[in-house]
Amino acid sequence: MAPPCPPGRFPPPRAAFEQLLAGLSDREDASHAEVEEFITTRGREVHRLMLQEWLDQRAQREERLPQVAGSDQVVRRAAEAGHKRLLSTQFGTVEVERIAYRVRGAANLYPADADLDLPVALHSHVLKKLAAVEAVRGSFEAAVAAIERTTGTHMGKRQVEQLVQRAAADVDDFYAYARSSGSGSGSGSGSGSEELLLVLSADSKGIVMRPEALREETRRAAAKKAASGGGPFATRLAGGEKNGRKRMATVGAVYDFAPMPRDPGDVIRGGDNTDRTDRPERSRARAKWLTASVERDAEQVIGTVFDEAERRDPDREREWVMLVDGACHQLDLIHDQCDVRGTEVRILIDFVHVIEYLWGAAWCFFARTDPAAEAWVGQTALRVLGGEAAQVTDALEAQADAEELDDQRRSGVDKAVGYLRAKLPYLGYDIALAEGWPIATGVIEGACRHLIKDRMDITGARWGLAGAEAVLKLRAVISNGDFEEYWEYHTQREHLRVHAIRYRDGLTLAA
Template identity: 45%
Template structure:
């Protein structure tokens, strides 16, 4: 073919587009009509340009004498004109290439041009997959399908969208194994290394539940339907949720504070309070529905050790007080011989103090005063004094030790919580050393990663789909998408092309 004719179809389409723009109807149209036409026609023009370029490559493809696959079978026969479809961000195109075949039966064809162009194994091009991942990770699949169609003109079903996401998330865990560079390690020297974890539930289809949850749901179903309730929305979640564990590791410069900076009592303290707090830097968050809490906490410690391999920094663990998480954290730290300082989230302590005050005081002003006094006392390092005062309040009401739980349940829960967590309530020392005392970072991660996407009304997830979306959201939130997409592309090329040949091919620039 004459090189001058390579893009003849594209030039023809361009001339048709320009002629249409010049006709009287288009010259009199509104700007909205003009823009809509240019968008659609321009996309078709770009598709034609891509098709012409691919056709020119197919014509110029040189026949190889032989191609040997990874199976050791030599393909000596070559047939031109083998075509495959490729859905791109500008439309669907056909890629024609030489198929190398073997006389032996049951030996698959090889297409060297696919490797040279780094074509994906599936229908959808990598730029289109990238657009799908961003849309599906940020909104529902139906919304993602609509957004992709508006942006690219491509109609993709929700099942195909999820398949793209699952495949795109396949290498995320491996991507995060690499340690940070030396410059990042030096920049964080002297800062606190903060670890935090939390968990929240996701509505699943029955096949996605853990075995114990599924068995409980089946037993409940056999017991008969639930009675009518004004809180049906909460009741119907029983036996439908699987816990997702979220972890975060970040650096934070110490900021020395006092109890008066957190809860000032007087106008003078409010005037002079220090409002600055330790700020998270270089935050890295991970989440999983498939992995257990123990596995996620082990991965969190792995991540922290990559940041501080010689364990020269102060390790702070911030949690909300979940006993299972605390046990796994202490077990993991003991197994590795690492000293960690565990701090219970102060906001959770406040919640228990409010519950106790609701049992003790009938009016809101009295509760506010009591909670403020108790919270300030705990911040000053006297949690045992608050526990003693709460016990004294219970005794003053003439309640016996064994009956308090039934008559003042919230008070009893607060007392039990403070007693159990007292070793981790040393806020006076934490503030003096500049440590953070609240789990706002991990709470925000749970809300963004899970509540804003996986916990939308009416959603019920398969385990594979939910895990993929969760991994993608965490990776995007970490700001690692571009680096990961390049890494994932290299691994996909090795799996789909390099592994199929004994030869090495140069990827087209």
């Protein structure tokens, strides 16, 4: 049990606490909800007074130093007590008094600010952390309401946005440090077992941005479209027309995967295996790690994905598999990374994309309501899974020729044939199934929905570049399970930026 507070210590909070107890005595007939609300509201003031009293007593005990040397190499010998600044906390606003060390022509230095690790702006690190957590879960307006509901402190939407941007300032450095030091972090640490596959994946999704935040080519295209009077329709987009409001964000994922050999019949129903009930249980992604950026381009994000893979498997002892949707630019970037790093990775196209092309071909041969189309797609997909993608393309062309389809009716076949032939090097599903590799991009697509769509696509949202980037980074850190570890790293970096950099030899004070 803690010793009792000495008489004369903390008199303002003690008096406020006594008033709180007296208020409780006056509410004997109140409901529990009324009493709970009373304690919450009045208790915040008790807590604020406790913090204020602690700061005041600390100010009284601050020792005057003979001199303080700044990083500008200027020594400050004049000391002036009584300099005050405000600090907004989760309990309310308090006043911090400390000694200023001065010299003509140079900025004041406050060693007590460094000792207290005060933020550069008004809001405390605790409020900044709360703003970061709330703002990445929902809208900034909702974050403002949640902070006020939790702490009683009102913050403006712009203040929350600024705090979030500052909170995300060290995410890239945090993960770069983890890679350079060989340390693991959160769920992304990986097991390091040679028996587990190392799976890499990347995908992109657009975010509606304010005009000044668009990439230059998108902005020029939008301006050109506006100058020409827009598209053919006034109230909707024409087929294939873009509205010129989105900037593509790239999401990357790295995870471990226990190989699970299977055959084509374990993946898809078709032919004689429609009613199979002995399909093996699916293997799940382990130690999933995500990264996302709307500011950096796809090349940089994919490079970061490879960096994380190298951190997990620096000696290339594991099989690397990369799952993609098949975009040509994306494939080129992956090959570039492999060439630069001297790394071999097995690239697979998401099988679900192949299925969609097969369905497009099926509508060339069957009516839209014909159940036979489903059986045809299943049987054709089984052949692709069995390593017969090249034969399937030939068979599709032959069937279209045999049925003498005109150009319009066979467009779905032509698209499927063109897609399959272009992606043949990445359709080795027979090998993938035999080796137990994953063949679908569900992990990265789920990451795109979670990191981008669930937060960035809130109705009416239009993003600035800095705000969108900060929210994406923090959502990825939280998804990786690294937030608490990151926050410790971030506060250390903030201390260096805000305080240590002001003094000669870091925080060594000349005496």
